Amino acid sequence: MSGAQPKASAIAGLISVVAEVNPKAVMTRYQQGWVDEVYTDIKKLVVRVKKAVASGVVVSMAYEGNIVDVWEVFAEENIKIDIGSDQTSLHNPWAGGYYPAGYSFEESNRLITADPEKFREAVRHSLRRQVEAINVHTVRGTYFFDYGNAFLLEASRAGADVLTAVGEFRYPSYVQDIMGPMCFDYGFGPFRWICCSNNPKDLAITDRIAEEQLVRLALTAPEEIRLQLEDNIRWIREAARNNLVVGSQARILYADSEGRIAIAGAFNKAIADGEISAPVVIGRDHHDVSGTDSPFRETSNIYDGSKFTSDMAVQNVIGDSIRGATWVSLHNGGGVGWGEVINGGFGMVLDGSANAGLKLCMMLHWDVNNGIARRSWARNREAMFALKREMERTPGLVVTFPYIADDKVIDEAFGE
Numbered sequence: 001m002s003g004a005q006p007k008a009s010a011i012a013g014l015i016s017v018v019a020e021v022n023p024k025a026v027m028t029r030y031q032q033g034w035v036d037e038v039y040t041d042i043k044k045l046v047v048r049v050k051k052a053v054a055s056g057v058v059v060s061m062a063y064e065g066n067i068v069d070v071w072e073v074f075a076e077e078n079i080k081i082d083i084g085s086d087q088t089s090l091h092n093p094w095a096g097g098y099y100p101a102g103y104s105f106e107e108s109n110r111l112i113t114a115d116p117e118k119f120r121e122a123v124r125h126s127l128r129r130q131v132e133a134i135n136v137h138t139v140r141g142t143y144f145f146d147y148g149n150a151f152l153l154e155a156s157r158a159g160a161d162v163l164t165a166v167g168e169f170r171y172p173s174y175v176q177d178i179m180g181p182m183c184f185d186y187g188f189g190p191f192r193w194i195c196c197s198n199n200p201k202d203l204a205i206t207d208r209i210a211e212e213q214l215v216r217l218a219l220t221a222p223e224e225i226r227l228q229l230e231d232n233i234r235w236i237r238e239a240a241r242n243n244l245v246v247g248s249q250a251r252i253l254y255a256d257s258e259g260r261i262a263i264a265g266a267f268n269k270a271i272a273d274g275e276i277s278a279p280v281v282i283g284r285d286h287h288d289v290s291g292t293d294s295p296f297r298e299t300s301n302i303y304d305g306s307k308f309t310s311d312m313a314v315q316n317v318i319g320d321s322i323r324g325a326t327w328v329s330l331h332n333g334g335g336v337g338w339g340e341v342i343n344g345g346f347g348m349v350l351d352g353s354a355n356a357g358l359k360l361c362m363m364l365h366w367d368v369n370n371g372i373a374r375r376s377w378a379r380n381r382e383a384m385f386a387l388k389r390e391m392e393r394t395p396g397l398v399v400t401f402p403y404i405a406d407d408k409v410i411d412e413a414f415g416e
């Protein structure tokens, strides 16, 4: 259980339930305020969920126990789940990434070393049960998606009923359905910053500046990206009130190339003017438009075959380096596992200087548009839209577009 999901669902106005087998993890998230209520008895959880649904009052609940029990009991109790996913660490199924139903947290930990084969069989059995229950919910209308944690992959390996007749996963990855077409293809991704002063007052100023910039951009934004901007305006307005800082004074939001440059430029100016008391470091997550080649996650909605190459992250890092990033990194693995992904990342120090102002424009522009170009070459409609817009905005930027062939012509040529 990460704290992000219950907090995000509360901000989005949902009633949410997360399950976590490790009591310590539950308590940490509860004490830090990421989740509103904790239940150890599933019958009490059911009563509370039904009451919350009836009253429509937003609340986030944690169930200290196995996720399989929640899916199964909610199916028996006919509790309608609108949206569901799984966030166990299934990229590491045999060493504690996934705890099987029917065993307590301590029992599982003992079994992992005492009888690894029995543990593996328990995990496979649990995954089959979990998918069976999820399938009941999806028939009733639940939208289920793979979170990028190898759930569908491991469930299929365990023999769970998770494949279609032609051997494809019956549920989408969240990148294929949501993040790719709504965010990454338009250049929206997780832009983040850290206030080097570690002063909450500086963070509050950056929040205000970011909000002002997004509001300004939303005034003239095309319909295609207005929702993304509005979501992030709502998010940044509420971020401080939701008390989300647990260490460094840092923040994250989703923005496109134009938004990232506008926000970073305004930070740099505020540092130069002395409004922000110390430098700000900008960066982003790997889970973004351009920095990562990962066919099972970040690039899973690139359907022209090129998702199986790993050129984008490398070009991204080289381009960022020569455009002024303070540091860059290129690394294998992470999330979906070794050999399955290449990640490129950067950090840039904004110190209020004119030089930093120039570098941030050059580097952020490349850091985002490099990936949009690749997504556009793959004929992703949204990326082609974003790239055309960028070329209208940026003098001298010329990127080739793919020719869109008529499927009928191709089918006829191949005799289908």
Ligand SMILES: NC(=O)c1ccc[n+]([C@@H]2O[C@H](COP(=O)([O-])OP(=O)(O)OC[C@H]3O[C@@H](n4cnc5c(N)ncnc54)[C@H](O)[C@@H]3O)[C@@H](O)[C@H]2O)c1
Residues within 6 Å of the ligand: 001, 002, 019, 020, 021, 022, 025, 065, 066, 067, 068, 087, 088, 089, 090, 091, 092, 096, 097, 098, 099, 100, 101, 147, 148, 149, 150, 287, 334, 335, 336
């Ligand atoms: N899509 C994304 O953006 C994204 C981001 C971060 C992580 N991930 C992936 O999500 C997975 C989880 O990441 P994390 O950082 O939260 O990992 P984590 O290991 O910190 O958390 C997973 C939790 O699941 C609990 N758990 C395992 N099996 C369970 C079960 N059957 N029932 C209830 N609880 C169970 C564990 O006790 C653990 O606390 C990883 O595979 C990671 O790669 C995806």
